[in-house]
Ligand SMILES: [Zn+2]
Ligand SMILES: [Zn+2]
């Protein structure tokens with residue numbers, strides 16, 4: 001199976017894992033609609049239980065575990081632009097203490 005090499009550009013990855021509503025990579029739990037559209041928790045609480053992509057019922061309970069794992073293992077620059085590069089797994093802890101947070 002290891003010869004099934006995964007080759008994906010950073011740009012492609014970003015387009016796949018970002019939240020389609022706020023266009024930000026979610027570093028927390030990702031909720032998904034019946035058709036698999038993954039949204040960040042914040043957007044999930046604002047869409048009135050209707051998926052903005054396909055208009056289907058969005059209960060906000062099911063999690064998109066695959067998407068969460070891709071983010072957890074990929075590396076991203078800090079969204080607050082402090083220049084630090086971390087995996088999605090480490091990012092939530094960093095965001096609480098990020099030096100750029102104070103400036104905004
Ligand atoms: Zn969002
Ligand atoms: Zn959907």
Ligand SMILES: [Zn+2]
Pocket residue numbers: 078079080081082083084094095098099100
């Ligand atoms: Zn930062």
